Amino acid sequence: MNCHLCQKNPTKAVIILQHGALCKSHFLHYFEERVFKTINKYRLIERNDRLCVAASGGKDSQTVLYLTKKYLENYKIPATLEALAIDEGIDGYREKTLVDLKQFCKKLNVPLTIVSFQEALGKPLDEAYPLVNKDTKKKPCNVCGVWRRYLLNKYAKQKGATKVVTGHNLDDEAQATIMNIFKAHTKLAGRLGPVSGTEELDTFAQRVKPLYFCPEKEVRLYALLKEFQIQFGECPYAREGFRHDIQEMLNTFEHKYPGTKQGIINSFLALMPLLKENKEKEDNQKIKVCNSCGEAANHEMCNACKIKEVLDAAK
Amino acid sequence: MKLQVKNERENSLKKIVFAGTTVQELLKQLKINPETVIVVRNNEVITEDEELKDKEQIELLSVISGG
Ligand code: SF4
Ligand SMILES: [Zn+2]
Ligand SMILES: [Zn+2]
Numbered sequence: 087m088n089c090h091l092c093q094k095n096p097t098k099a100v101i102i103l104q105h106g107a108l109c110k111s112h113f114l115h116y117f118e119e120r121v122f123k124t125i126n127k128y129r130l131i132e133r134n135d136r137l138c139v140a141a142s143g144g145k146d147s148q149t150v151l152y153l154t155k156k157y158l159e160n161y162k163i164p165a166t167l168e169a170l171a172i173d174e175g176i177d178g179y180r181e182k183t184l185v186d187l188k189q190f191c192k193k194l195n196v197p198l199t200i201v202s203f204q205e206a207l208g209k210p211l212d213e214a215y216p217l218v219n220k221d222t223k224k225k226p227c228n229v230c231g232v233w234r235r236y237l238l239n240k241y242a243k244q245k246g247a248t249k250v251v252t253g254h255n256l257d258d259e260a261q262a263t264i265m266n267i268f269k270a271h272t273k274l275a276g277r278l279g280p281v282s283g284t285e286e287l288d289t290f291a292q293r294v295k296p297l298y299f300c301p302e303k304e305v306r307l308y309a310l311l312k313e314f315q316i317q318f319g320e321c322p323y324a325r326e327g328f329r330h331d332i333q334e335m336l337n338t339f340e341h342k343y344p345g346t347k348q349g350i351i352n353s354f355l356a357l358m359p360l361l362k363e364n365k366e367k368e369d370n371q372k373i374k375v376c377n378s379c380g381e382a383a384n385h386e387m388c389n390a391c392k393i394k395e396v397l398d399a400a401k
Numbered sequence: 402m403k404l405q406v407k408n409e410r411e412n413s414l415k416k417i418v419f420a421g422t423t424v425q426e427l428l429k430q431l432k433i434n435p436e437t438v439i440v441v442r443n444n445e446v447i448t449e450d451e452e453l454k455d456k457e458q459i460e461l462l463s464v465i466s467g468g
Contacts, residue, residue, distance in 0.1 A: 087450050100446040107448060144466045306464045307439055307446065318409045318463055333465070337436040 101307060104344065110311055117308045121153050121296050122160075128280040130294035131157060131249070135165040138247035138291075140238050141198070142171060142180075143187030145309040145316050146253030150297055152312070154251055155194055157296075170241055170250075172234045173202035175210020179321050186315050199245075201237050207394055215323075217400040218393055226323035229393055236390035240381055242291040250283075254295045257302035260347040261332045263354045268332070275361040278354060301347065402455035406431070410438075410463040425449040427459065437464050 088096045089109035099107035108116060125131050131154070139154060141147035151169060158165055169191050173180055184200065191198040204210045209217075211233075215226045242250045259278060266274050276282060280298040283291060297305060309316055324330060339346040375381070376388035378395075387395070404427070407414045419427055424447060428435050440447050441460040453459065 087448050098445070099448050102448050102450070110446075146466070303436060303439065303464045306462065306466075310439060310446070310462065316466075318412075318466070320410070320463075320466070337434050340436050341434050 100311065101304070113304075114308065114311060117300065117304060118153060118156070120299055122157055124280060124299055125157055125294075125296050128294070128298075130251075130281065130296055131163065131165060133164055135163075135248045136246055137165055137167045137249055137251050138242045138245055139167065139169045139196075139251045140171075140242075140253070140293075141169040141187055141191075142253075143183030143185070143190070143316075144253070145306050145314065146255055146258075146297060146302075147187070148190050148314045148316065149305050149309050149312075150251060150253040151190065151194065151196060152314070153296060155196065167196055168245065169196050169198045170238065170245070171198065171200045172237050173200050173204075174230055174234065175203045175212055175214075176230075176321055176323070177210075177212050179319050182317055182319050186317060189315060199241065201241050203233055203237075206237055207233060207390070209397065214393075214397050218396050221396050221400060222393075224393070225327055227327040227329065230323070232389045232393055236381065236388065239291050247291055250291045250293045252293055252295050253297055253305075255297045255300050255302045255305050256347055256351060257333070257336070259295070259298060259354075260336055260350040261329055263350050264332050264336065265328060269328075272361070275354075275358070279358050299351070402453070404453060404456070405458040407458065407460040409461060410465070419453065422452050423449065424451045424453065424459075427453060433461065438462060439464060 087099045087102060087107045089099050089112055090106035091112045092109055097109040100110050100113055101108055131137065137154060139147065139151045141151055155167060157163070158167065169187070171184060171187055173184060188198065202210070203214065207214070211226065211230055215229050218224055218229050219226075238250060262278055266272065266278070277293075280295050282293045282295075336347055336350075374383050374386070376383035376386075376391055378387050378391040381388050381390070383389075402419050404417055404419050405414060406417055417431075419430060421427060421430060424440050425435070428438070428440075428449070435449055439462040440449075441462060442451075442453075442457060
Protein backbone atom coordinates (compact mmCIF):
# COMPACT_ATOMS: atom_id res chain seq x y z
CA MET A 87 0.00 0.00 0.00
CA ASN A 88 1.21 3.52 -0.70
CA CYS A 89 1.25 6.52 1.61
CA HIS A 90 -2.02 8.42 1.34
CA LEU A 91 -0.24 11.75 1.78
CA CYS A 92 2.41 11.25 -0.92
CA GLN A 93 0.16 11.61 -3.91
CA LYS A 94 2.61 13.02 -6.44
CA ASN A 95 5.36 10.48 -5.85
CA PRO A 96 3.81 7.19 -4.77
CA THR A 97 5.81 5.99 -1.75
CA LYS A 98 5.53 2.66 0.03
CA ALA A 99 3.83 2.85 3.40
CA VAL A 100 5.45 1.58 6.61
CA ILE A 101 2.22 1.46 8.60
CA ILE A 102 -1.52 1.40 7.99
CA LEU A 103 -3.41 3.54 10.48
CA GLN A 104 -7.14 3.95 10.81
CA HIS A 105 -7.05 7.23 8.90
CA GLY A 106 -4.74 5.94 6.16
CA ALA A 107 -1.33 4.50 5.31
CA LEU A 108 1.86 6.50 5.95
CA CYS A 109 5.37 6.37 4.48
CA LYS A 110 8.45 6.65 6.67
CA SER A 111 8.80 10.42 6.61
CA HIS A 112 5.09 11.10 7.05
CA PHE A 113 4.92 8.59 9.90
CA LEU A 114 7.89 10.13 11.73
CA HIS A 115 6.31 13.55 11.42
CA TYR A 116 2.90 12.30 12.53
CA PHE A 117 4.38 10.54 15.57
CA GLU A 118 6.45 13.52 16.72
CA GLU A 119 3.54 15.91 16.26
CA ARG A 120 1.36 13.76 18.45
CA VAL A 121 3.96 13.63 21.21
CA PHE A 122 4.49 17.40 21.06
CA LYS A 123 0.74 18.01 21.09
CA THR A 124 0.38 15.83 24.17
CA ILE A 125 3.14 17.78 25.91
CA ASN A 126 1.46 21.08 25.03
CA LYS A 127 -2.08 20.08 25.77
CA TYR A 128 -1.36 18.68 29.23
CA ARG A 129 1.52 21.09 29.97
CA LEU A 130 3.87 18.23 30.60
CA ILE A 131 6.91 20.46 30.25
CA GLU A 132 7.20 24.09 31.28
CA ARG A 133 9.87 26.73 31.33
CA ASN A 134 12.53 26.22 33.99
CA ASP A 135 11.54 22.65 34.67
CA ARG A 136 14.23 20.32 35.91
CA LEU A 137 13.38 17.16 34.01
CA CYS A 138 14.49 13.73 35.06
CA VAL A 139 13.76 11.00 32.52
CA ALA A 140 13.17 7.57 34.00
CA ALA A 141 15.13 5.49 31.51
CA SER A 142 15.87 1.82 31.03
CA GLY A 143 17.40 1.71 27.57
CA GLY A 144 14.40 0.10 25.89
CA LYS A 145 12.50 1.59 22.96
CA ASP A 146 10.11 3.62 25.12
CA SER A 147 12.74 5.34 27.20
CA GLN A 148 15.04 6.05 24.26
CA THR A 149 12.15 7.51 22.30
CA VAL A 150 10.89 9.66 25.16
CA LEU A 151 14.40 10.88 25.97
CA TYR A 152 15.08 11.78 22.36
CA LEU A 153 11.76 13.56 21.85
CA THR A 154 11.90 15.44 25.16
CA LYS A 155 15.26 16.79 24.09
CA LYS A 156 13.96 17.62 20.62
CA TYR A 157 10.93 19.38 22.13
CA LEU A 158 13.11 21.58 24.36
CA GLU A 159 15.28 22.48 21.37
CA ASN A 160 12.43 23.07 18.90
CA TYR A 161 10.46 25.28 21.24
CA LYS A 162 13.57 26.83 22.80
CA ILE A 163 12.41 26.05 26.30
CA PRO A 164 14.85 26.71 29.10
CA ALA A 165 14.83 23.52 31.19
CA THR A 166 17.40 21.01 32.36
CA LEU A 167 17.33 17.38 31.30
CA GLU A 168 18.93 14.32 32.81
CA ALA A 169 18.30 10.59 32.90
CA LEU A 170 17.92 8.26 35.85
CA ALA A 171 17.96 4.49 35.50
CA ILE A 172 17.25 1.80 38.02
CA ASP A 173 19.28 -1.39 37.82
CA GLU A 174 17.02 -3.99 39.42
CA GLY A 175 19.63 -6.69 39.24
CA ILE A 176 18.04 -9.05 36.73
CA ASP A 177 20.69 -11.31 35.33
CA GLY A 178 21.01 -11.51 31.57
CA TYR A 179 18.51 -8.74 30.96
CA ARG A 180 19.05 -5.35 32.51
CA GLU A 181 22.79 -5.10 31.90
CA LYS A 182 22.10 -5.31 28.17
CA THR A 183 19.57 -2.49 28.08
CA LEU A 184 21.84 -0.37 30.29
CA VAL A 185 24.67 -0.69 27.78
CA ASP A 186 22.33 0.69 25.10
CA LEU A 187 21.21 3.43 27.44
CA LYS A 188 24.72 4.58 28.32
CA GLN A 189 25.59 4.90 24.65
CA PHE A 190 22.37 6.69 23.85
CA CYS A 191 22.78 9.25 26.65
CA LYS A 192 26.34 9.88 25.58
CA LYS A 193 25.24 10.50 22.01
CA LEU A 194 22.48 12.87 23.12
CA ASN A 195 24.75 14.49 25.68
CA VAL A 196 22.34 13.86 28.54
CA PRO A 197 23.81 13.07 31.99
CA LEU A 198 22.85 9.64 33.32
CA THR A 199 22.70 8.28 36.87
CA ILE A 200 22.21 4.59 37.57
CA VAL A 201 20.95 3.43 40.97
CA SER A 202 20.88 -0.27 41.74
CA PHE A 203 18.64 -2.30 44.03
CA GLN A 204 21.84 -3.91 45.28
CA GLU A 205 23.40 -0.70 46.51
CA ALA A 206 20.21 1.08 47.62
CA LEU A 207 18.27 -1.80 49.15
CA GLY A 208 20.87 -4.46 49.81
CA LYS A 209 20.06 -7.14 47.25
CA PRO A 210 19.48 -7.50 43.53
CA LEU A 211 15.96 -8.52 42.52
CA ASP A 212 17.13 -12.00 41.54
CA GLU A 213 18.16 -12.66 45.15
CA ALA A 214 15.54 -10.60 46.94
CA TYR A 215 12.54 -11.99 45.12
CA PRO A 216 12.74 -15.68 46.15
CA LEU A 217 13.23 -14.68 49.81
CA VAL A 218 10.36 -12.21 49.81
CA ASN A 219 8.16 -14.61 47.90
CA LYS A 220 8.56 -17.37 50.50
CA ASP A 221 6.89 -15.20 53.11
CA THR A 222 4.53 -13.06 51.13
CA LYS A 223 3.80 -14.92 47.87
CA LYS A 224 4.59 -11.66 46.11
CA LYS A 225 5.40 -11.98 42.40
CA PRO A 226 8.71 -10.63 41.06
CA CYS A 227 6.99 -7.75 39.24
CA ASN A 228 5.38 -6.79 42.50
CA VAL A 229 8.65 -6.44 44.38
CA CYS A 230 10.32 -4.92 41.33
CA GLY A 231 7.58 -2.35 40.78
CA VAL A 232 7.41 -1.17 44.39
CA TRP A 233 11.17 -0.79 44.72
CA ARG A 234 11.67 0.79 41.34
CA ARG A 235 8.97 3.40 41.93
CA TYR A 236 10.39 4.08 45.37
CA LEU A 237 13.93 4.65 44.11
CA LEU A 238 12.88 6.75 41.14
CA ASN A 239 10.90 8.99 43.40
CA LYS A 240 13.60 9.24 46.01
CA TYR A 241 16.49 9.97 43.64
CA ALA A 242 14.51 12.31 41.40
CA LYS A 243 13.67 14.38 44.45
CA GLN A 244 17.26 14.26 45.60
CA LYS A 245 18.26 15.74 42.26
CA GLY A 246 15.73 18.51 42.67
CA ALA A 247 13.68 17.32 39.69
CA THR A 248 10.42 19.19 39.14
CA LYS A 249 9.12 16.35 36.98
CA VAL A 250 9.89 12.73 36.24
CA VAL A 251 9.37 11.98 32.56
CA THR A 252 8.45 8.37 31.84
CA GLY A 253 8.15 6.36 28.63
CA HIS A 254 4.71 4.90 29.37
CA ASN A 255 2.85 4.37 26.12
CA LEU A 256 -0.82 3.86 25.27
CA ASP A 257 -0.58 0.09 25.72
CA ASP A 258 1.03 0.41 29.16
CA GLU A 259 -1.69 2.77 30.30
CA ALA A 260 -4.56 0.74 28.88
CA GLN A 261 -3.12 -2.35 30.60
CA ALA A 262 -2.71 -0.57 33.93
CA THR A 263 -6.26 0.78 33.73
CA ILE A 264 -7.74 -2.67 33.15
CA MET A 265 -5.51 -4.23 35.81
CA ASN A 266 -6.76 -1.72 38.36
CA ILE A 267 -10.36 -2.41 37.41
CA PHE A 268 -9.94 -6.19 37.56
CA LYS A 269 -8.30 -5.94 40.97
CA ALA A 270 -10.48 -3.12 42.26
CA HIS A 271 -7.42 -0.98 42.91
CA THR A 272 -9.37 2.18 42.41
CA LYS A 273 -6.99 4.20 44.55
CA LEU A 274 -4.19 3.57 42.10
CA ALA A 275 -6.01 5.65 39.49
CA GLY A 276 -3.91 8.56 40.73
CA ARG A 277 -0.92 6.96 39.04
CA LEU A 278 -2.61 6.96 35.65
CA GLY A 279 -3.16 9.73 33.15
CA PRO A 280 -0.73 11.92 31.19
CA VAL A 281 0.23 13.66 34.43
CA SER A 282 0.25 11.71 37.66
CA GLY A 283 1.28 12.19 41.23
CA THR A 284 0.14 15.15 43.21
CA GLU A 285 1.77 18.49 42.69
CA GLU A 286 1.03 19.91 46.08
CA LEU A 287 2.71 17.16 47.97
CA ASP A 288 6.45 17.31 47.85
CA THR A 289 6.63 13.70 48.95
CA PHE A 290 5.84 12.39 45.46
CA ALA A 291 7.58 13.67 42.36
CA GLN A 292 5.11 14.49 39.61
CA ARG A 293 5.24 12.14 36.65
CA VAL A 294 4.58 13.11 33.06
CA LYS A 295 4.08 10.81 30.07
CA PRO A 296 4.71 12.32 26.63
CA LEU A 297 4.05 8.96 24.87
CA TYR A 298 0.66 8.62 26.54
CA PHE A 299 -1.27 8.51 23.24
CA CYS A 300 1.27 6.45 21.29
CA PRO A 301 0.46 2.76 20.75
CA GLU A 302 3.37 0.48 21.58
CA LYS A 303 3.65 -0.70 17.99
CA GLU A 304 4.16 2.87 16.80
CA VAL A 305 6.83 3.50 19.42
CA ARG A 306 8.72 0.41 18.25
CA LEU A 307 8.38 1.52 14.64
CA TYR A 308 9.59 5.02 15.46
CA ALA A 309 12.63 3.69 17.34
CA LEU A 310 13.37 1.31 14.46
CA LEU A 311 13.09 3.96 11.73
CA LYS A 312 15.23 6.37 13.76
CA GLU A 313 17.79 3.56 14.05
CA PHE A 314 18.02 3.73 17.82
CA GLN A 315 20.26 0.96 19.11
CA ILE A 316 17.95 -1.48 20.88
CA GLN A 317 18.69 -5.12 21.40
CA PHE A 318 15.68 -7.25 21.92
CA GLY A 319 15.45 -8.57 25.42
CA GLU A 320 12.70 -9.80 27.60
CA CYS A 321 12.82 -9.78 31.36
CA PRO A 322 12.85 -13.43 32.48
CA TYR A 323 9.97 -12.65 34.87
CA ALA A 324 7.85 -10.79 32.31
CA ARG A 325 5.63 -13.72 31.42
CA GLU A 326 4.84 -14.52 35.05
CA GLY A 327 2.96 -11.36 35.77
CA PHE A 328 -0.70 -10.47 35.70
CA ARG A 329 0.19 -7.69 33.28
CA HIS A 330 1.33 -10.18 30.68
CA ASP A 331 -2.07 -11.84 30.55
CA ILE A 332 -3.84 -8.50 30.33
CA GLN A 333 -1.48 -7.46 27.55
CA GLU A 334 -2.28 -10.56 25.51
CA MET A 335 -5.97 -10.08 26.08
CA LEU A 336 -5.88 -6.46 24.95
CA ASN A 337 -3.85 -7.30 21.86
CA THR A 338 -6.34 -9.99 20.94
CA PHE A 339 -9.17 -7.49 21.36
CA GLU A 340 -7.35 -4.77 19.47
CA HIS A 341 -6.82 -7.08 16.53
CA LYS A 342 -10.45 -8.10 16.48
CA TYR A 343 -11.91 -4.74 17.47
CA PRO A 344 -9.50 -1.98 16.38
CA GLY A 345 -9.57 1.01 18.70
CA THR A 346 -10.04 -0.98 21.91
CA LYS A 347 -6.95 0.40 23.68
CA GLN A 348 -7.74 3.96 22.70
CA GLY A 349 -11.29 3.39 23.90
CA ILE A 350 -10.06 2.31 27.33
CA ILE A 351 -7.88 5.41 27.58
CA ASN A 352 -10.71 7.68 26.45
CA SER A 353 -13.03 6.21 29.06
CA PHE A 354 -10.39 6.69 31.70
CA LEU A 355 -9.76 10.30 30.67
CA ALA A 356 -13.48 11.03 30.85
CA LEU A 357 -13.63 9.62 34.38
CA MET A 358 -10.26 10.94 35.53
CA PRO A 359 -11.39 14.24 37.02
CA LEU A 360 -13.77 12.35 39.30
CA LEU A 361 -11.25 9.70 40.25
CA LYS A 362 -8.55 12.23 41.00
CA GLU A 363 -10.84 14.36 43.09
CA ASN A 364 -11.70 11.33 45.10
CA LYS A 365 -8.06 10.34 45.43
CA GLU A 366 -6.99 13.78 46.57
CA LYS A 367 -9.61 13.82 49.27
CA GLU A 368 -8.26 10.56 50.54
CA ASP A 369 -4.66 11.66 50.17
CA ASN A 370 -5.17 14.68 52.34
CA GLN A 371 -6.28 12.45 55.12
CA LYS A 372 -4.00 9.58 54.49
CA ILE A 373 -0.57 10.47 53.18
CA LYS A 374 1.95 9.93 55.88
CA VAL A 375 5.65 9.69 56.06
CA CYS A 376 7.28 6.30 56.42
CA ASN A 377 8.69 6.03 59.92
CA SER A 378 11.54 3.92 58.68
CA CYS A 379 12.87 5.92 55.71
CA GLY A 380 11.00 9.22 55.71
CA GLU A 381 9.56 8.83 52.19
CA ALA A 382 5.84 9.09 51.47
CA ALA A 383 3.71 6.21 52.68
CA ASN A 384 0.09 5.20 52.94
CA HIS A 385 0.68 3.46 56.24
CA GLU A 386 3.15 3.74 59.09
CA MET A 387 5.74 2.12 56.92
CA CYS A 388 6.06 2.48 53.12
CA ASN A 389 5.71 -0.54 50.83
CA ALA A 390 9.38 -0.52 49.89
CA CYS A 391 10.46 -0.72 53.54
CA LYS A 392 7.90 -3.43 54.23
CA ILE A 393 9.42 -5.60 51.54
CA LYS A 394 12.86 -4.84 52.85
CA GLU A 395 11.79 -5.83 56.34
CA VAL A 396 10.55 -9.21 55.08
CA LEU A 397 13.83 -9.60 53.26
CA ASP A 398 15.96 -8.76 56.28
CA ALA A 399 14.01 -11.20 58.42
CA ALA A 400 14.59 -13.96 55.85
CA LYS A 401 18.38 -13.64 55.89
CA MET B 402 6.16 -21.04 -1.62
CA LYS B 403 9.08 -21.37 0.76
CA LEU B 404 10.07 -18.58 3.10
CA GLN B 405 12.69 -18.03 5.73
CA VAL B 406 11.23 -16.45 8.83
CA LYS B 407 13.41 -14.82 11.43
CA ASN B 408 11.59 -14.28 14.72
CA GLU B 409 13.21 -11.79 17.08
CA ARG B 410 11.20 -12.72 20.15
CA GLU B 411 11.89 -16.45 19.81
CA ASN B 412 15.39 -15.83 18.52
CA SER B 413 14.77 -18.33 15.74
CA LEU B 414 15.27 -18.66 12.00
CA LYS B 415 12.93 -21.16 10.37
CA LYS B 416 12.23 -22.34 6.85
CA ILE B 417 8.52 -22.66 6.29
CA VAL B 418 6.14 -23.62 3.54
CA PHE B 419 3.66 -20.82 3.09
CA ALA B 420 0.29 -21.41 1.48
CA GLY B 421 -0.88 -17.80 1.05
CA THR B 422 0.45 -14.64 -0.57
CA THR B 423 0.32 -11.63 1.75
CA VAL B 424 1.98 -10.66 5.02
CA GLN B 425 -1.40 -10.76 6.68
CA GLU B 426 -1.90 -14.38 5.62
CA LEU B 427 1.61 -15.28 6.76
CA LEU B 428 0.95 -13.92 10.27
CA LYS B 429 -2.31 -15.80 10.36
CA GLN B 430 -0.60 -19.04 9.40
CA LEU B 431 2.04 -18.48 12.10
CA LYS B 432 -0.68 -17.55 14.61
CA ILE B 433 0.99 -14.23 15.35
CA ASN B 434 -1.10 -11.20 16.24
CA PRO B 435 -0.09 -8.32 13.89
CA GLU B 436 -0.32 -5.98 16.90
CA THR B 437 2.77 -7.62 18.35
CA VAL B 438 5.22 -7.51 15.43
CA ILE B 439 6.76 -5.27 12.80
CA VAL B 440 7.49 -7.06 9.56
CA VAL B 441 10.74 -6.36 7.75
CA ARG B 442 11.98 -7.53 4.33
CA ASN B 443 15.39 -6.53 2.95
CA ASN B 444 15.76 -3.98 5.73
CA GLU B 445 12.48 -2.34 4.85
CA VAL B 446 9.35 -2.26 6.94
CA ILE B 447 6.41 -3.68 4.99
CA THR B 448 2.67 -3.44 5.59
CA GLU B 449 0.22 -6.31 5.95
CA ASP B 450 -1.16 -6.11 2.42
CA GLU B 451 2.30 -6.62 0.90
CA GLU B 452 2.72 -9.73 -1.28
CA LEU B 453 5.51 -12.15 -0.55
CA LYS B 454 7.59 -14.10 -3.04
CA ASP B 455 9.16 -17.51 -3.02
CA LYS B 456 12.50 -17.82 -1.15
CA GLU B 457 12.25 -14.44 0.53
CA GLN B 458 13.57 -13.83 4.01
CA ILE B 459 11.13 -12.14 6.38
CA GLU B 460 12.01 -10.73 9.76
CA LEU B 461 9.49 -10.34 12.57
CA LEU B 462 10.54 -7.70 15.09
CA SER B 463 8.89 -7.83 18.47
CA VAL B 464 6.82 -4.83 19.50
CA ILE B 465 6.63 -5.99 23.07
CA SER B 466 9.62 -5.38 25.23
CA GLY B 467 9.00 -7.17 28.45
CA GLY B 468 10.09 -5.32 31.52
S1 SF4 C 1 8.86 -7.74 33.97
FE1 SF4 C 1 8.48 -7.54 36.16
S2 SF4 C 1 10.41 -8.14 37.11
FE2 SF4 C 1 10.86 -7.73 34.97
S3 SF4 C 1 11.53 -5.60 34.90
FE3 SF4 C 1 9.32 -5.62 34.51
S4 SF4 C 1 8.36 -5.34 36.52
FE4 SF4 C 1 10.51 -5.91 36.88
ZN1 LIG D 1 4.19 9.97 2.56
ZN1 LIG E 1 10.05 3.55 53.87
